[in-house]
Amino acid sequence: MPLVGALIALPTGCGDRTRSCYHRYLNPNPQIIVLDAGGQYCHLEARKVRDLGVYAEVRASETPAAELAGAKGLIVSGGPSSVYDAGSPTVDPAIFSSGQAVLGICYGLQLMAQLLGGEVLRGEKGEYGMATLELDDTSDPMFAGLGGSRQIWMSHRDLVGRPPAGFSVAGRTATCAVAAMAARERRLYGVQFHPEVVHTAGGQEYLANFVFRVCGCVADWDPSHRVPTIEQEIRDAVGHRKVFFFVSGGVDSSVAFRLSTRALGAERVRGVYVDTGLMREGETDFVRGIGGLAVEDAREQFLGALAGVTDPEQKRHIIGEAFVRVQERVIERERLMDVDWMLGQGTIYPDTIESGGTAKAALIKTHHNRVAGIQKLIESGRIVEPLRSFYKDEVRQVGRELGLPAELLDRHPFPGPGLAIRCLCAPGGAEVKTVAEGSVIPIRSVGVQGDSRSYAPVLAIDALDTARATELTNRLRTVNRVIAPVETRVPVDRMAVRASSLTAERLARLRRADAAVRRLSHESGYDREVWQFPVILIPLGTADAPDSVVLRPVDSVDGMTAQSVVMDAGLLRKMCAAIFEIEGVAGVFYDLTHKPPGTIEWE
Ligand code: XMP
16 A cells, blocks of 8 residues: 655744644655644544554645645634634635545534534533433445434534525434534535544444545555654665754654664654653653653753743743753754754644644644754755654554554653653742532633633532532533542631742642652552543642642543543552642542543643
């Protein structure tokens, strides 16, 4: 099966992440194009199509129909906007009369309905989570074999009230009268639910029906056995030069580094790991174990710049700037601007696309790219990104082909800004407020409730009840996260939020709690059951014990949606006991919030 699209060298002048850069260097003729309506799901939709063996790419939603004409089918993605918002994403309406098959998902369905003369209703309250779809048993190829009742995953506020003329309603749920609509002759379809997420039972079958039965695509993408091809591409791009990487210890940069080392030989590849002082216990030693990497000790620089800072966005900004300074120092010292060096990066496909809801992981990278030296390298095309057309799980597959250890490949993701964004701070003291639903904790945690990123207080309820948490975040727009105490030294309403910043003492407390949880997770095998397990420190406590710890295990496929999962009571008790051995901890809480509306990280 031919491999398509894995091109790696950036052309001159496309270093910025403008929307016009959507289709640079990748296959110019993908069979399926996903039009990005600002959603966190568009990458996943493209990935799911690739999993079916069909190459798909993401483009800006407003791309003119004429530029999309080569594709056999278009998917209009979901997104956080309402079609009634000023400036909300749209598509060229000509795509609906081009003769191409179009599938609108969530916001994509609403947009299709509105542009073709149907009616979209503003939702009074959101619907986030599981629902049961009743799908008509028709001969329509889009829904072949899928009739009857099935579990689906919803994440929406608005909904379609009346489909456009010529469309029929194909499916409904208890709360959504138009959960699927079809205009079979015109090959136009829309679904309110998300077939691309794992929580939709048989979700892949909806996409397979669209891709093969409706669009008539043929398999042209092999998601395995690609190492020799990538290595050849690296050699072609690098020529006689050498490559240096800033490696994070995560899967992407480690795989890209290893690929380059294999392709070019260790003497032509250099890797530097920056120790920020914001890493987990044992991390720097782990990274040393990857081999071939130099460690740049920048702990004092990072912690000094963060001293006394409490605002989450400011913390992220300072960390980004500190990375820039350290990189400049390394580049200068190692003379990496010399003509025979190129920059290697572990950029993966979702990182290459500008999209409000998903570009958080790119924050750090954006700062990296701003280092004058790096910017210059990009502009002159001296950059190698061997993984830029791959998704995370494809990268893991490549890593396995390379023989990298499971311990590295199966690591839970860890954010670039490190423990800094898991150690919440507060500019001053504040009281816990008792309300009918529970206790409002006045700390600001980030969420993605409809709009992209918003900070809101946290609600503590008294039971580990995720269904109740979902009901509350759907109903109360003022909170985006719900937690419950597992064990506390005093009742929650006798605790208070204390003025706090990123001190060495608090980071050490968080590092110990995180290490204890990771050890117990690993010993029990729980770390293989969950996708990620952040441990968060919040400044909620008493005079003697100023902080509390929040456990945030989540189930996910790619971090774009996630479910809070409640763990076994025995393991939870052990974790609690281990955490209470750490001085200064007033309570252990459990985060019950799915994503959306909460994010996985707390800042
Ligand atoms: P959220 O918190 O947005 O996280 O639900 C989704 C995934 O992204 C990771 N994450 C980051 N990774 N730099 C990173 O490299 C960041 O600034 C960053 N913020 C979030 C997070 O750990 C999760 O896997």
